[in-house]
Amino acid sequence: MTLRNGPDDGRGGYPVNLAEVEDLARTQGMQVLRSVASADLQSRPGISWTNVVLRLPDDGTGALPLLRHLVLNDAKSATYKLGLLRVLCRAADAAGGLAEEDGDDHIRLPLGLIGLYWLRLYIPLTASNLPQTPGNRHGAEGLGFAGPGWQALTDGAATQRDLRIGATFAGEAAMAVFRALREACDHVCRMPANFLTYPNGGRILETTRSRASLQAADITLSRDTLAAFGSMRVPRHLWTAMQRFAAWIEPALLTEWMRLMQGYATT
Helix, strand or coil: CEEEECCCCCCCCCCCCHHHHHHHHHHCCCEEEEEEEEECCCCCCCCEEEEEEEECCCCCCCHHHHHHHHHHHCCCCCCHHHHHHHHHHHHHHHCHHHCEECCCCEEEEEHHHHHHHHHHHHHHHHHCCCCCCCCCCCCCCCCCCCCHHHHHHHHHHCCHHHCCCCCEEEHHHHHHHHHHHHHHHHHHHHCHHHHCECCCCCECCEEEECCCCCCCCEEECCHHHHHCCEEEEEEHHHHHHHHHHHHHHHHHHHHHHHHHHHHHHCC
Protein backbone atom coordinates (compact mmCIF):
# COMPACT_ATOMS: atom_id res chain seq x y z
CA MET A 1 0.00 0.00 0.00
CA THR A 2 1.34 3.47 -0.90
CA LEU A 3 0.21 6.45 1.17
CA ARG A 4 0.44 10.00 -0.18
CA ASN A 5 1.29 12.58 2.48
CA GLY A 6 0.68 16.27 1.89
CA PRO A 7 -1.95 18.81 0.77
CA ASP A 8 -4.65 18.14 -1.81
CA ASP A 9 -3.61 19.19 -5.31
CA GLY A 10 -7.18 19.81 -6.44
CA ARG A 11 -8.01 16.25 -7.48
CA GLY A 12 -9.93 15.35 -4.30
CA GLY A 13 -7.18 13.95 -2.09
CA TYR A 14 -7.77 13.08 1.56
CA PRO A 15 -5.37 13.00 4.55
CA VAL A 16 -3.83 9.62 5.36
CA ASN A 17 -2.35 8.38 8.63
CA LEU A 18 0.12 5.50 8.96
CA ALA A 19 -0.88 4.84 12.58
CA GLU A 20 -4.53 4.45 11.51
CA VAL A 21 -3.55 2.02 8.75
CA GLU A 22 -1.50 -0.02 11.23
CA ASP A 23 -4.40 -0.06 13.71
CA LEU A 24 -6.86 -1.18 11.00
CA ALA A 25 -4.43 -3.90 9.95
CA ARG A 26 -4.23 -5.25 13.50
CA THR A 27 -8.02 -5.37 13.84
CA GLN A 28 -8.09 -7.59 10.73
CA GLY A 29 -5.37 -9.89 12.04
CA MET A 30 -2.69 -8.62 9.64
CA GLN A 31 0.99 -7.93 10.23
CA VAL A 32 2.67 -4.68 9.24
CA LEU A 33 5.98 -5.99 7.95
CA ARG A 34 7.58 -2.72 6.92
CA SER A 35 6.89 0.97 6.29
CA VAL A 36 9.32 3.12 4.29
CA ALA A 37 9.09 6.89 3.76
CA SER A 38 10.27 8.41 0.48
CA ALA A 39 10.44 11.84 -1.12
CA ASP A 40 8.23 12.89 -4.02
CA LEU A 41 9.92 12.02 -7.35
CA GLN A 42 8.57 15.25 -8.89
CA SER A 43 9.97 17.31 -5.98
CA ARG A 44 6.58 18.88 -5.25
CA PRO A 45 6.69 20.92 -2.03
CA GLY A 46 5.01 19.34 0.98
CA ILE A 47 4.44 15.99 -0.78
CA SER A 48 6.00 12.72 0.42
CA TRP A 49 5.10 9.03 0.28
CA THR A 50 4.99 6.05 2.63
CA ASN A 51 5.14 2.48 1.32
CA VAL A 52 3.55 -0.07 3.67
CA VAL A 53 3.91 -3.85 3.36
CA LEU A 54 1.10 -5.91 4.98
CA ARG A 55 0.76 -9.66 5.32
CA LEU A 56 -2.00 -11.98 6.44
CA PRO A 57 -0.10 -14.59 8.51
CA ASP A 58 -0.46 -18.29 7.77
CA ASP A 59 1.95 -20.86 9.17
CA GLY A 60 0.82 -23.53 6.70
CA THR A 61 -0.83 -25.71 9.37
CA GLY A 62 -4.18 -23.94 9.49
CA ALA A 63 -3.63 -22.79 13.10
CA LEU A 64 -3.36 -19.09 12.31
CA PRO A 65 -6.51 -18.97 10.12
CA LEU A 66 -8.31 -20.83 12.93
CA LEU A 67 -7.06 -18.34 15.52
CA ARG A 68 -8.02 -15.44 13.27
CA HIS A 69 -11.54 -16.88 13.05
CA LEU A 70 -11.77 -17.34 16.83
CA VAL A 71 -10.44 -13.86 17.60
CA LEU A 72 -12.26 -11.81 14.98
CA ASN A 73 -15.34 -13.70 13.79
CA ASP A 74 -16.48 -16.10 16.52
CA ALA A 75 -19.56 -14.98 18.49
CA LYS A 76 -18.74 -13.77 22.02
CA SER A 77 -21.05 -12.90 24.90
CA ALA A 78 -18.13 -12.23 27.28
CA THR A 79 -14.34 -11.91 27.15
CA TYR A 80 -13.95 -15.52 28.31
CA LYS A 81 -13.01 -17.03 24.94
CA LEU A 82 -10.37 -14.39 24.41
CA GLY A 83 -9.22 -14.91 27.99
CA LEU A 84 -8.68 -18.63 27.45
CA LEU A 85 -6.84 -18.06 24.17
CA ARG A 86 -4.60 -15.50 25.85
CA VAL A 87 -3.99 -17.92 28.74
CA LEU A 88 -2.90 -20.58 26.26
CA CYS A 89 -0.72 -18.08 24.44
CA ARG A 90 1.02 -17.09 27.65
CA ALA A 91 1.42 -20.71 28.72
CA ALA A 92 2.96 -21.57 25.35
CA ASP A 93 5.33 -18.62 25.59
CA ALA A 94 6.39 -18.98 29.24
CA ALA A 95 5.52 -22.45 30.55
CA GLY A 96 6.14 -24.80 27.63
CA GLY A 97 8.05 -27.16 29.91
CA LEU A 98 4.80 -28.16 31.64
CA ALA A 99 3.30 -29.49 28.40
CA GLU A 100 3.27 -33.26 27.96
CA GLU A 101 3.13 -35.23 24.72
CA ASP A 102 -0.28 -36.76 24.01
CA GLY A 103 0.00 -38.61 20.71
CA ASP A 104 1.12 -37.07 17.44
CA ASP A 105 -1.55 -34.38 17.21
CA HIS A 106 -2.00 -33.06 20.76
CA ILE A 107 -0.23 -31.93 23.90
CA ARG A 108 -1.66 -31.97 27.42
CA LEU A 109 -1.41 -29.19 30.01
CA PRO A 110 -2.10 -29.20 33.76
CA LEU A 111 -5.53 -27.65 34.22
CA GLY A 112 -4.23 -25.77 37.25
CA LEU A 113 -1.80 -23.94 34.97
CA ILE A 114 -4.77 -22.67 32.97
CA GLY A 115 -6.47 -21.57 36.19
CA LEU A 116 -3.31 -19.85 37.41
CA TYR A 117 -2.87 -17.77 34.26
CA TRP A 118 -6.62 -17.05 34.25
CA LEU A 119 -6.38 -15.51 37.72
CA ARG A 120 -3.32 -13.50 36.70
CA LEU A 121 -5.17 -12.08 33.70
CA TYR A 122 -8.45 -11.17 35.35
CA ILE A 123 -7.30 -9.81 38.73
CA PRO A 124 -6.02 -6.45 37.37
CA LEU A 125 -8.93 -6.09 34.95
CA THR A 126 -11.59 -6.53 37.61
CA ALA A 127 -9.62 -4.39 40.07
CA SER A 128 -9.88 -1.58 37.51
CA ASN A 129 -13.63 -2.20 36.99
CA LEU A 130 -13.15 -2.97 33.30
CA PRO A 131 -16.32 -4.77 32.16
CA GLN A 132 -15.92 -8.38 31.05
CA THR A 133 -19.57 -9.03 30.16
CA PRO A 134 -22.48 -6.75 29.21
CA GLY A 135 -23.73 -5.08 32.38
CA ASN A 136 -20.59 -5.95 34.40
CA ARG A 137 -19.80 -2.63 36.09
CA HIS A 138 -18.29 -3.42 39.47
CA GLY A 139 -15.16 -5.54 39.47
CA ALA A 140 -15.84 -9.27 39.44
CA GLU A 141 -19.52 -8.91 40.37
CA GLY A 142 -21.57 -11.40 38.36
CA LEU A 143 -18.58 -13.13 36.75
CA GLY A 144 -18.80 -16.92 36.79
CA PHE A 145 -15.32 -17.58 38.20
CA ALA A 146 -15.57 -15.12 41.10
CA GLY A 147 -16.59 -17.30 44.03
CA PRO A 148 -15.51 -17.33 47.70
CA GLY A 149 -11.95 -18.30 46.79
CA TRP A 150 -11.63 -15.41 44.36
CA GLN A 151 -13.08 -13.03 46.94
CA ALA A 152 -10.64 -14.15 49.63
CA LEU A 153 -7.76 -13.98 47.17
CA THR A 154 -8.53 -10.46 45.99
CA ASP A 155 -9.29 -9.26 49.53
CA GLY A 156 -5.57 -9.50 50.22
CA ALA A 157 -4.61 -13.16 50.45
CA ALA A 158 -2.34 -12.79 47.40
CA THR A 159 -1.58 -10.40 44.57
CA GLN A 160 -1.26 -10.96 40.84
CA ARG A 161 2.52 -10.86 41.25
CA ASP A 162 2.40 -13.61 43.91
CA LEU A 163 0.62 -16.03 41.55
CA ARG A 164 3.55 -17.64 39.80
CA ILE A 165 4.76 -21.17 39.20
CA GLY A 166 6.79 -22.35 42.20
CA ALA A 167 5.26 -19.90 44.69
CA THR A 168 4.30 -21.23 48.14
CA PHE A 169 1.35 -20.06 50.24
CA ALA A 170 0.45 -20.97 53.83
CA GLY A 171 -2.57 -20.73 56.11
CA GLU A 172 -5.54 -18.70 54.90
CA ALA A 173 -3.64 -17.60 51.78
CA ALA A 174 -3.12 -21.25 50.80
CA MET A 175 -6.83 -21.97 51.13
CA ALA A 176 -7.76 -18.84 49.15
CA VAL A 177 -5.36 -19.68 46.32
CA PHE A 178 -6.52 -23.29 46.19
CA ARG A 179 -10.23 -22.34 46.10
CA ALA A 180 -9.67 -19.59 43.53
CA LEU A 181 -7.78 -22.03 41.29
CA ARG A 182 -10.57 -24.59 41.59
CA GLU A 183 -13.20 -21.96 40.75
CA ALA A 184 -11.21 -20.76 37.75
CA CYS A 185 -10.65 -24.29 36.45
CA ASP A 186 -14.33 -25.19 36.84
CA HIS A 187 -15.37 -22.02 35.03
CA VAL A 188 -12.93 -22.55 32.15
CA CYS A 189 -14.20 -26.10 31.62
CA ARG A 190 -17.87 -25.10 31.75
CA MET A 191 -17.64 -21.96 29.65
CA PRO A 192 -14.87 -20.99 27.19
CA ALA A 193 -13.35 -24.45 26.71
CA ASN A 194 -16.84 -25.81 26.07
CA PHE A 195 -17.71 -23.17 23.48
CA LEU A 196 -14.46 -22.71 21.56
CA THR A 197 -15.28 -24.71 18.43
CA TYR A 198 -14.05 -25.19 14.88
CA PRO A 199 -15.97 -23.25 12.20
CA ASN A 200 -17.74 -26.46 11.14
CA GLY A 201 -18.44 -27.56 14.72
CA GLY A 202 -16.59 -29.73 17.23
CA ARG A 203 -14.77 -28.66 20.38
CA ILE A 204 -11.16 -27.58 19.98
CA LEU A 205 -10.06 -28.11 23.58
CA GLU A 206 -10.76 -31.23 25.64
CA THR A 207 -10.71 -30.92 29.42
CA THR A 208 -10.60 -33.50 32.20
CA ARG A 209 -11.35 -32.35 35.73
CA SER A 210 -10.10 -33.97 38.94
CA ARG A 211 -11.50 -33.42 42.42
CA ALA A 212 -8.42 -31.81 43.92
CA SER A 213 -8.28 -31.24 47.68
CA LEU A 214 -5.89 -29.28 49.85
CA GLN A 215 -3.84 -31.90 51.69
CA ALA A 216 -1.73 -29.64 53.92
CA ALA A 217 -1.63 -26.22 55.53
CA ASP A 218 0.43 -24.85 52.67
CA ILE A 219 0.40 -25.10 48.89
CA THR A 220 3.23 -24.83 46.36
CA LEU A 221 2.28 -24.14 42.75
CA SER A 222 4.33 -27.02 41.35
CA ARG A 223 3.64 -29.23 38.33
CA ASP A 224 2.03 -31.87 40.56
CA THR A 225 -0.19 -29.34 42.33
CA LEU A 226 -1.37 -27.78 39.07
CA ALA A 227 -1.98 -31.22 37.53
CA ALA A 228 -4.14 -32.25 40.51
CA PHE A 229 -6.97 -30.06 39.15
CA GLY A 230 -7.12 -32.02 35.88
CA SER A 231 -5.77 -31.50 32.38
CA MET A 232 -6.45 -29.75 29.08
CA ARG A 233 -5.75 -31.37 25.72
CA VAL A 234 -4.64 -28.87 23.07
CA PRO A 235 -4.16 -29.52 19.32
CA ARG A 236 -0.44 -29.55 18.59
CA HIS A 237 -0.67 -27.22 15.58
CA LEU A 238 -2.44 -24.61 17.73
CA TRP A 239 0.13 -24.94 20.52
CA THR A 240 3.07 -24.71 18.13
CA ALA A 241 1.62 -21.62 16.43
CA MET A 242 1.23 -19.95 19.82
CA GLN A 243 4.83 -20.72 20.69
CA ARG A 244 6.14 -19.36 17.39
CA PHE A 245 3.79 -16.44 16.76
CA ALA A 246 2.95 -15.13 20.23
CA ALA A 247 4.25 -11.71 19.15
CA TRP A 248 1.41 -11.53 16.57
CA ILE A 249 -1.30 -13.49 18.39
CA GLU A 250 -1.26 -11.63 21.71
CA PRO A 251 -1.67 -8.12 20.19
CA ALA A 252 -4.59 -9.41 18.10
CA LEU A 253 -6.22 -10.82 21.24
CA LEU A 254 -5.64 -7.57 23.14
CA THR A 255 -7.10 -5.45 20.35
CA GLU A 256 -10.29 -7.51 20.21
CA TRP A 257 -10.51 -7.65 24.02
CA MET A 258 -10.34 -3.86 24.18
CA ARG A 259 -13.05 -3.58 21.54
CA LEU A 260 -15.34 -5.88 23.53
CA MET A 261 -14.77 -4.01 26.79
CA GLN A 262 -15.49 -0.68 25.11
CA GLY A 263 -18.74 -2.13 23.78
CA TYR A 264 -19.73 -3.52 27.18
CA ALA A 265 -19.02 -0.15 28.81
CA THR A 266 -21.73 1.46 26.67
CA THR A 267 -24.44 -1.20 27.16
